[in-house]
Amino acid sequence: MLMSAPPNLPPPDQLLQRAEEILKELEKGPWPSHVAELRKTQYPLRVYGVGLAARKSPWGPGAVKVAYVNTGVLSRWARDWVPGGGVEVHFRVFHTPGKFWKTDFIRKITKISRELGVGLIEVVGQTGAFVLNLTPDKAEEMVDALRSIGTDVGGSGDAIRALNACVGPALCEFALFDTLKWYAEFHKDKRVNDNIATPNYPYKFKIKISGCPLDCARANRADIGFIGVWEGAPEVDQAKFRELVERGVVDPVKLAANCPSGAIRWDAEKKELVIDGSKCKKSMHCIRTAFPAIKPGKNRKVAVVIGGGVKGRYGPKLGWFIGYLRPDQVKEAIDLTFKVIAPWEAEAQPKYRLGDYILVTGLDKFIEKAGIKLEGMPESIAKTPDDVPYAVLPKEERDMYLKLVEELKGKVGV
Template identity: 80%
Template sequence: MAAPPNLPPPDELLKRANEILEELEKGPWPSHVRELRKTRYPLHIYGVGLVARKTPWGPGAVKVEFVNTGVLSRWSRPWVPNGGEETHFRIFHTPGKFWKTDFVRQITKISRELGVGLIEIVGQTGAFVLNLTKDKAEEMVDALRSIGTDVGGSGDAIRALNACVGPALCEFALYDTLKWYAEFHKDKRVNDAIATPNFPYKFKIKFSGCPMDCARANRADLGLIGVWEGAPEVDQELLRRKIEAGEVDPKELAARCPSGAITWDGKELKIDGAKCKKSMECIRRAFPAIKPGRKRKVAVVIGGGVKGRFGPKLGWFVGYLDPEDHQKAIDLAFKLIEPWDKEAQPKYRLGDYIMQVGIENFVKKAGIELEGMPPLAKMGDEVPYAVLSKEERESYLKLVEAIKT
């Protein structure tokens, strides 16, 4: 990457970087910069990136003996004065990120003695990241394995699984995301695919307990989202009390329903189950007067992703599983992987491959048969882009055709 234009001389660049970092430490609130200063992380490189308004990091590689995946390295760009490097492991997580106190003490000790004293657990991917020093990498791997975890989940492999906290803490959870996460990890095929890169690109599996999708399962290669059949349940008496207390506005509930499934006649609120899109907007606003229906399912979406050859997209819905069908879900993951692994070009996500061969052909190739699966001919009607609706795409296509003629 070329140096950003109009960068000041190295001494001035470092001075301005330090000024920005000092500014980020001010105030009574917690400061990430203040915490980073307690570690051996190369903070000045981060500061230089803030001045340049461009990432100061370039990709690197570090080989650790007996480790096939999970090691990530970044090297500072040539225009960064007093440059350096940063290396980290992605480590196996526990379901819902629940840690025992003893594990926290052990991992903290490993980080301080063998790493740089920095642990990251709230990143975009949901991964558990442990920063390290290269000369201690192999010793750190042995230490991690001795406390019951391991390195994995990077590169062209199944990435670290991600699940919401599910029924442990959330009243909205419609299936046991933690159990499904654990069952996936028990399967040797899953662990082998996490530990050893063999695929065209990364493959993400995420578990969200309800349509609010806290684990961002709709953006995964395989997303599993708790839903229900039909309309939400309405406790009319409790809802009436909430309305009288001013806690709920029934007209607003009806106006905010994205599918127009809610009607209010002044006395009773009704929800048309055939129209309900499971947005949970009404449930969030009126819970527990409005709750999810009792017949629970796990919706399966495939091919989502933020980055890819064809741009960001949400997953295609391909059917439902029962809340106890975790083994069927594991088998489904490898049905999806098989044709993609055999035929996809390098660095094509599952969704890119589906775009290339067509959703109908892919479903046939993978042998997908699920309850509630939409008709194949209908699946191809709507490409689930995250940024443009079907109407917007058609408008742009018409504009392009008009320009061409």
């Protein structure tokens, strides 16, 4: 795509000179410099520098075709005002569960990157994949090399995107189920892989798995998310808790006051913390403050949320809670994922995320069309005429927030 040059752009030689000055500046100082590191690779640093000098993105969308690879190839071409032009192409490559890499794998992947790419790997990002820059004429060779070491390219466009799971039980004391096993089982399923490799859907579809309600994998804003929870109240070891209070580590009155659902009471006489399980909304606040004296309850479940997402026709959304699975029900979770996909794939307009389609269809109707039945599904509107379908907050709380909104609207004159 062509784009007119930004106003007041200097002539090309001055622009390049200014770009180099900025890049040199970014290499100064005692801290690590991303420019110094990028100079060791064949990344088109000149284009990046020109963008900084022009104060405008130097990149426009490009298109590079790699035989038999339908998703996971992304390219950008320098805009026509960038002296000398340039191109940047990268693959999204499957991560390992929990993003753990063996040293052997790192050696292999850096060798591939040096020999067939530009010597640059980006292992951060929210896509669930890592990014491997490449040179377009060696793209097919790189795909073969990646497959030969047990990974693959995939997850972009209107397809299932590379999955994301938190590190879970491998590193984290809060994990309530085996997120890494779930990630691996999803990745082993042929239906999942086929739909990562082929863009068949109205829009992208993200699957994310978090071991507890702190939600490090951001499952609550995936098209389908699985989040570890427990039933009822967190467990309190009263002796350990009293010890924390006596040592001044925890203030029990403050702890109770900060519970977002008002489920906690400190009995000062008996020196006991009382938590009402029916009110607990699994915010993790008390557990994070007083761990290990307060721990998640023993009856573990996996909450299923659907329809979340940042981009989409009707803007950002958090997922709707639709019920629970058990930690050993990963096969059922995979089947459920495709039940959720079926009506959306058949009926949604292009560029409607699942959440957009649910908003248009109505959650009640969607659940019926998808034929979903789960333990703990919130009551539907048909059963409670006074209520909102699948509402998470009780009516009094919703009314309280609506009243607050009205008051705020009055104050700002909306």
